[in-house]
Amino acid sequence: MTEPIYRADVLVCGGTGCVSSGSLKVMEVLRAELERVGLSQEVRVVETGCRGFCAQGPIMVIYPDGIFYCQVKPEDVPVIVEETLLKGRIVQRLVYSEPESHTNVPLYENIPFYEKQQRVTLRNCGIIDPERIEEYIARGGYEALAKALTTMTPEQVIEEVKASGLRGRGGAGFLTGLKWEFTAKAPGDVKYVVCNADEGDPGAFMDRSILEGDPHSVIEGMIICGYAVGAHEGYIYCRAEYPLAIKRLKLAIQQAEEYGLLGENILGTDFSFRLKIKEGAGAFVCGEETALIASIEGRRGEPRPRPPFPAVQGLWGKPTNNNNVKSYANIAQIIANGAEWFAKIGTPRSPGTAIFALTGKVRHTGLVEVPMGITLREIIFDVGGGILNNKRFKAVQTGGPLGGCLPESGLDLKVDFDSLRQAGAVMGSGGMIVVDEDTCMVEFSKYFLTFATAESCGKCVPCRVGGRRMLELLTKITNGEGTLEDIAKIEEIATGMENGSLCALGQLTPGPIRSALRYFREEFEAHVTEHRCPAKQCTALIQYVIDPNKCTGCGRCRRACPVQVIAGDRRMIHVINQAGCIKCGTCYEVCPFDAVVKVSGETIPVPEAPIPVGTFKPVETQA
């Protein structure tokens, strides 16, 4: 049967973010409903990859008009079918509403979240059905491959990539074309192409969204790379925690094989290339390229000193080109549109776009793609919509556990590889976490340090031991037991790790603490000299206390407390037994009267045991 000609497409996001807010159910109900009203031959349901606006998921876009619905629930489907698909009317209550002005924005193209974005690498994500190669091809997919294989020599391909100025998107920002040239020039008949899809930064999901939303763009980039460097085999090393990405990649590889785009004699030329997927097994250090190679070979993922670089001696000892997912995903467009086109986007030294997983305390968390050179302020306040709950911006962390943070004074920095590094943060592979006044920078640095030390492979001493010692000192500080000498010692160890570690994991582990000390030193000192956590987050230094003048005795907190340490009764002032409190903050969250307060370095008078509401006199019961 031939495909019917559809008059409308309903795109429902099937990316991980929207799936976890229930988009699969929405799709199921939608298909059934279309069937029921007899529209299934007129309206097509397309499951797309991520559109980036995860906070508003599940997301649905209806073409040809481009009507954008957010937070769609299965119950909303019959209304959408009835109103929009049958009668052509917009359902206002499902439309995105500007939080500031409360105006409704019904069309995708007008949503402020997308206005400052420039979709280059993600141009297909959320637009096509990633499980159908035909849709990728319809958007110009595999044209670049055909162009490269039939009209360009491998050297010309490398020249084009070099001329584009593309820098690796895996973190270090090394020139991709130059790396390809090293691999191409390395002696040897057998060479490999590897794609690093380990995405270890715990708070980032750019690579995953590309693999889930547009897997062919990565595959096409890898085949072109294989042609350029003279490799006939490639591996995609993907995090095992990404089952959907792996499933879509497998399907995409299979479809590309069926179309003769992978395998022997690609597009009738004498070039052959095969691709395999390797699943990671949960080790952050395997994102480091030499460790990644060890892991593909089936060994423990321990890094080894470089040189020799993988370009000379990589997988199974052969020259190997390793790039990040996003680096490969840019290649096809560079070949198709030319290096000059690409070089015009972004800044001269960092051409192209940057993709960030914008998360934390911003209003619009999600995936954003912006031209290099945009300021952090524009990303956080224009695209991200500012800080949640009208709190104050405090810091933004980029580069994940091996990155660094910037304070408010850094907001006007223009984002690119070099500017961020100079300011003590790094581009990293794209995690961007925004924190507000409620985040303690000491605790925040400790979080990253805990992560990085747990992931140290243990091969070299500065990283294995240095990280541990630094964590012990930092823990002392968050417990309120630290001294000023401890801060000095942390800085000393940091220098040792930076200079003495074998791989970048150890060298960069001190990054978050370094930058926090640079910009928020007084916060560290408050913990040490005043035993106070200014952000009221370090549990050893805070108490949850019920303000006897505000408590109405409603009992909400008592019922919600997971360890049942709140005493009280109807119309009685409730009291928290500090000895048993685990400081989970539940009471603080649930109290409808804001009677639960967090204190650090101060005390407020409370009764020893519950007394009737209104009878509290502070003098009698000094705390």
Added chain:
Amino acid sequence: MPLQEVVEVNESVDLAPLDKVLDEYASERGAVIPVLQRAQEIYGYLPKEVLKHIAKRMNVPVSQVYGVATFYAQFSMMPKGRHTVEICDGTACHVRGAAQIIKVLEQELGIKAGETTPDRRVTLRVVFCLGSCALAPVAVLDGQIVGRLVPDKAARLVRELE
């Protein structure tokens, strides 16, 4: 990563399905990790006999198989509980209160993250970023993602597991 003990569990293991997997990977280079992954899918964890059998069939020392199995966080040498609760402590979830949720669940279950309750009811794990940061803090209960958690809701969900 803390060193994992290979525990003795008095359960006999049927090696036949494992042999099938080993046949499949017989000619592939560097297949120890995928074989261990498949073995864990079959048995739920990696019992001692399984590690030994893999070593024998793949012609590598047991120490090497053990070395690989202990290096990667994905592999467990302890039987899992009937339910698995994974709490995300990725950065986005962390800044939105994941630490508190972990604390409450450890309290509720009487175990530390990474452990299984003695009655094998629940295994509690901490994972890093599930790509659902927009719904932070997030947990996975037996494969189902639950978002926008607060401590008492998390405790309630875990209490309700059979």
